[in-house]
Amino acid sequence: MIEKQIVDTLKSFYNLMAQTRSVRSGIVTRLFSSQAVQNGQIDALKNALASLEQCLKDEYKATFKIDRSEIIDVDLTYEVTELKKDIYYLENGEEKFISYLESLHPDFSSQVKYGVGILKGKHFNCFITDRDGTTNNYCGRYRSSVQSIYNAVFLTRFANSTVSNPIMITSAPLKDTGIVDVSTIPEKAIILAASKGREFIDLSGSRKTHPIDDQKQALINRLNRKLSKLVKDPANEKFSMIGSGLQFKFGQTTIARQDINGSIREAKSEAFLALIKKVVKELDPAEENFRIEDTGLDIEIILAVSDEKAGLKDFDKADAVKYLDKELNLHLEKGPHLICGDTASDVPMLEAAVERTDNTWAVFVTRESELTDRVKAVCPNAVTVTEPDILVTILNRLATICEKKAEKVISN
Numbered sequence: 001m002i003e004k005q006i007v008d009t010l011k012s013f014y015n016l017m018a019q020t021r022s023v024r025s026g027i028v029t030r031l032f033s034s035q036a037v038q039n040g041q042i043d044a045l046k047n048a049l050a051s052l053e054q055c056l057k058d059e060y061k062a063t064f065k066i067d068r069s070e071i072i073d074v075d076l077t078y079e080v081t082e083l084k085k086d087i088y089y090l091e092n093g094e095e096k097f098i099s100y101l102e103s104l105h106p107d108f109s110s111q112v113k114y115g116v117g118i119l120k121g122k123h124f125n126c127f128i129t130d131r132d133g134t135t136n137n138y139c140g141r142y143r144s145s146v147q148s149i150y151n152a153v154f155l156t157r158f159a160n161s162t163v164s165n166p167i168m169i170t171s172a173p174l175k176d177t178g179i180v181d182v183s184t185i186p187e188k189a190i191i192l193a194a195s196k197g198r199e200f201i202d203l204s205g206s207r208k209t210h211p212i213d214d215q216k217q218a219l220i221n222r223l224n225r226k227l228s229k230l231v232k233d234p235a236n237e238k239f240s241m242i243g244s245g246l247q248f249k250f251g252q253t254t255i256a257r258q259d260i261n262g263s264i265r266e267a268k269s270e271a272f273l274a275l276i277k278k279v280v281k282e283l284d285p286a287e288e289n290f291r292i293e294d295t296g297l298d299i300e301i302i303l304a305v306s307d308e309k310a311g312l313k314d315f316d317k318a319d320a321v322k323y324l325d326k327e328l329n330l331h332l333e334k335g336p337h338l339i340c341g342d343t344a345s346d347v348p349m350l351e352a353a354v355e356r357t358d359n360t361w362a363v364f365v366t367r368e369s370e371l372t373d374r375v376k377a378v379c380p381n382a383v384t385v386t387e388p389d390i391l392v393t394i395l396n397r398l399a400t401i402c403e404k405k406a407e408k409v410i411s412n
Helices: 012-033 040-051 077-092 093-103 109-121 149-164 213-233 267-282 318-330 346-355 371-380 388-411
Strands: 061-065 071-076 124-129 161-169 191-194 199-201 208-210 246-249 252-257 290-294 300-302 304-307 311-313 337-341 359-366 382-385
Touching: 012 040, 012 061, 012 077, 012 149, 012 246, 040 077, 061 290, 077 093, 077 149, 093 109, 109 161, 109 318, 109 359, 109 382, 109 388, 124 149, 149 191, 149 388, 161 318, 191 318, 191 371, 208 318, 213 246, 213 252, 267 300, 267 359, 337 346, 346 359, 346 371, 359 371, 359 388, 371 382, 382 388
Parallel strands: 124 161, 124 337, 161 191, 337 359, 359 382
Antiparallel strands: 061 071, 191 199, 199 208, 246 252, 252 300, 290 300, 304 311
């Protein structure tokens, strides 16, 4: 049960969102066990929504305390709108909910119809997808990007009925805080591949990791200990709580220095970047092991891998697909496959699939013509849509078509 509560600090906000994850996960489990959703569960979500709405001062904007002296402006669009969607979904049923989504997104119906028309009738060997911005609506903070109920239901239904190997590849870690902590999909429904695919949990629930040289692993362990100590300093704690926070991925570490709302003063953000660079330089003075990528929001500290052709390089999603193929016996040479993404960093996993078979299909969520052109150049069987809600609705429709066919076969 979630009671109505005062949410005035970033910590209390994250605690509330963690509670919604527990409730949502329980509801999804009941739905796939043919059990009725309890009124108390819906009330819990309503209480969470009311608790967030009383924080709002300007549309979806709220102000939370980070510590005794600092406050942060937070955009709660994702958290509030996804709770509203879930409550509507549970109280009104799927048919009315689809109409509700249609009212939110321009050109929703025509994009869904086109995507379904292109992909229907296929049983996919592999469904390989990114999460944030692709199947999940984008949220400015990973720790609060709790997957909504309808989203989990649509994806799980598709994975159960239409795919042999459903895989979600994300840059986030598996746990603490990672994809497991924000997902509400039932366990063992989808292979969760985190840290760009360097670690994964398979459909039996077993965790496996890409091999890393012992010396390199020891080095990144030292880095992570230093960063953990760094953010315990009250002057730096905020960097572990905004945006991506501090994420210990397998073979890579991410630390935020800013969020999409510019909550940290630029001088402090730049000073923190310089501090992180100094820490990394002390550990790797010859720059042989780490590469730093600064996005302006996040500082990515990446453990380089050896490549016969490229020498030292970043581990990308093409490497992930090849690694997962080897570990899980995906038989990538046997299509059809469906690959989904939303940024240029997702294109390598599409290239890896197309390299093995031209019986590869793609749906990318983007409004950028340059990315659309690049995706279609790699994969002629590509479709682009404008919203993650449109993609998951397409997948849900495909699952429904497949389930109806199966019911017809059984009845005959």
